[in-house]
Amino acid sequence: MNITLITTTISVPHVISLYRRHAPPGTGIVVALERETPHELHEFLHAIDARPVLGESYTCSPLIGWNCIQRRNIALLEAIRRRTEIIVTVDDDNIPMDNTYFEDFESVLCEEHEEWDGLGVAASSRGWFNPGILLEPPLSHRGFPVEEAFDCALLTHVTGARVGVAAGLVLGDSDVDAVWRLANDSVRTQVSEVGRAGVVVDPHIKTVFNSQNTAFVRELAPAMFCPPGVGRYDDIVASLIAQRVMRHKGYYTHFGKPFVWQHRNVHDLRRDLREELWGYENIERLAAHLDNVSHLAHLSVVGMLRVIWESLRVQWFPERAVNAAIAFLDDCEGVL
Numbered sequence: 001m002n003i004t005l006i007t008t009t010i011s012v013p014h015v016i017s018l019y020r021r022h023a024p025p026g027t028g029i030v031v032a033l034e035r036e037t038p039h040e041l042h043e044f045l046h047a048i049d050a051r052p053v054l055g056e057s058y059t060c061s062p063l064i065g066w067n068c069i070q071r072r073n074i075a076l077l078e079a080i081r082r083r084t085e086i087i088v089t090v091d092d093d094n095i096p097m098d099n100t101y102f103e104d105f106e107s108v109l110c111e112e113h114e115e116w117d118g119l120g121v122a123a124s125s126r127g128w129f130n131p132g133i134l135l136e137p138p139l140s141h142r143g144f145p146v147e148e149a150f151d152c153a154l155l156t157h158v159t160g161a162r163v164g165v166a167a168g169l170v171l172g173d174s175d176v177d178a179v180w181r182l183a184n185d186s187v188r189t190q191v192s193e194v195g196r197a198g199v200v201v202d203p204h205i206k207t208v209f210n211s212q213n214t215a216f217v218r219e220l221a222p223a224m225f226c227p228p229g230v231g232r233y234d235d236i237v238a239s240l241i242a243q244r245v246m247r248h249k250g251y252y253t254h255f256g257k258p259f260v261w262q263h264r265n266v267h268d269l270r271r272d273l274r275e276e277l278w279g280y281e282n283i284e285r286l287a288a289h290l291d292n293v294s295h296l297a298h299l300s301v302v303g304m305l306r307v308i309w310e311s312l313r314v315q316w317f318p319e320r321a322v323n324a325a326i327a328f329l330d331d332c333e334g335v336l
Contacts (some may be wrong), residue, residue, distance in 0.1 A: 001110050004028035004084040004100060010037070010067075012044045015179035019047045022101045028082055034067055053078050059332045061244055063324035072211060073328060080221050081240040081335040085314045086110070094170070094260040104258035105215040108198070109162045116254065119199040120158030121207075129153050131255045132176070134169055134195030134259040135188040142177045143236030145284050147158050161200050163241065164251025165216045167209035173264035175210055177232075177262055178273040190257065192251040198256030203246040206287055207253055211235035213260045220245065222302050222332045229318035231275030232298035236283065237321075245304050246309045248297065251286045282316055288326070289314070302329055302336070 005019055009031060016029060023029075029050035033041070037052070055061050055074030064070045069336050072089065079087045088102070098104070108116060121129045132141040133153070140146070174188045201207045211226055211234075223242040226234035243253065248260050293311050296304045307327040 001106055002026065002083065002085045003088060003106075004030060004079040004082055004086075005088045005090060006030045006032070006079050006190050007035050007090050007092055008032040008069060008070065008072040008075060009092040010313060011039070011092070012038070012041050015092060015095055016050060017048050017091070018096060019101070020050070022096060022099050024102055026231060028079065030075040030082075032071040032073075034071065046202050050080065060324050060327035063320070063327050064229055067119060068228060070226050070234055071207050073225055076205065076221060076224060077328075077331055077335055080218070080292045080332060083218070086215055087218065087220050087224075089211045089224075090260070091262070093265045094212050095172075095263060097259045097261055098257075101258045104168070105166050108166045108254045108256075109215060109217055116161040116252065117159045117161075118157070119155050119194060119197060120161060120252070121199060121201045121205055122156040123152045124153040124205060129201050129205050129208055131167065131169070131209070132174070134192050134199070135171070135174060136190040136192050136262040137188075139184070139186065140180055141208055142175045142210065143239075143252065143279060143283060146280070148241055155194070157222055158200055158252075161252045162220065162250055163200060163254045164220050164249065165209060165214065166247050166254045166256075167245065168213035168215075168258045168260060169207055169255065170213055170260055170262050172261040174262065175212065175307070177276050178269050179276075181272075195256055199253060200252040200254050202252060203243050203250075205245065206240070208236050209239045209253060209255075211238070212262070213258070216242075216324075217251075219249065219301055220251065222305055224331060224336075225328045227318075227321035227325055229320040229324075231278050232272060233276065233279035233283065236279060237286065239309055240283075240287055240290055241305070244296075244308060245301055248304065249301070259284065278318075283314065302332055305329055323327050
């Protein structure tokens, strides 16, 4: 199985050497860099057979900008260029907790394995599923609508589900928003039995996943664009747009293994809060908007995404994000 791991960093990501040790032969590692990259980072990447990329030739590059987490999109384009079957996206502060890390992703995403038979989310009281309830004690995942956080979800058995996205659970300093982090303990050391077994979410039930410890199949890669201009909701926006495509393609989202421990990089929580304000106000509006996008049937994934992104030329959605996304899709067509 052809796998590529992608990330972005401005410092030497020593943890990536651990992913290399766990990776099956032939696994690619692509790291999107900034212009001012220290020499020791290049040396480190060469030593672990990782590909550094600036991506200045891509149309979307200047629209994304520099010195931002959205440079990850450049690594995504390089992974697509490699004709990768499974793409794994991680942050440089995610520590894999088991040497079966890549095998866990393959077990739910690889076509050679049987389709998912196990637990699935059948319904929730308001149509959302919060993956934070799979940790113990439960928490609200970053980007999840506050009002929906602890609504009851009904679990049932699922057979023959095709998984397109596998979101591994994050322990340690878990992925929560600034409000939660300021008001509550965000460290988690345990996973619920449901989280350990794994659960799939029907694409008609809304959920969120992030760009750390998450894998997806090649067909969905163009949907994973993390737009600039929406602050710390870039990957959350991507997750909702991806799910809109997944409905047409019949793909489910899986939450469970593999697990990582997040040794969180230093953050300014006041800055985090400022960068989350757009999402607090608009994430449910975005989800409702996506529900109403039509004329997607019979289109390719890129075709569907063009319709979706063009539909977001609305007053409340940043124009910069739409322009960068359209340029990214142009780049995708050049490497698919």
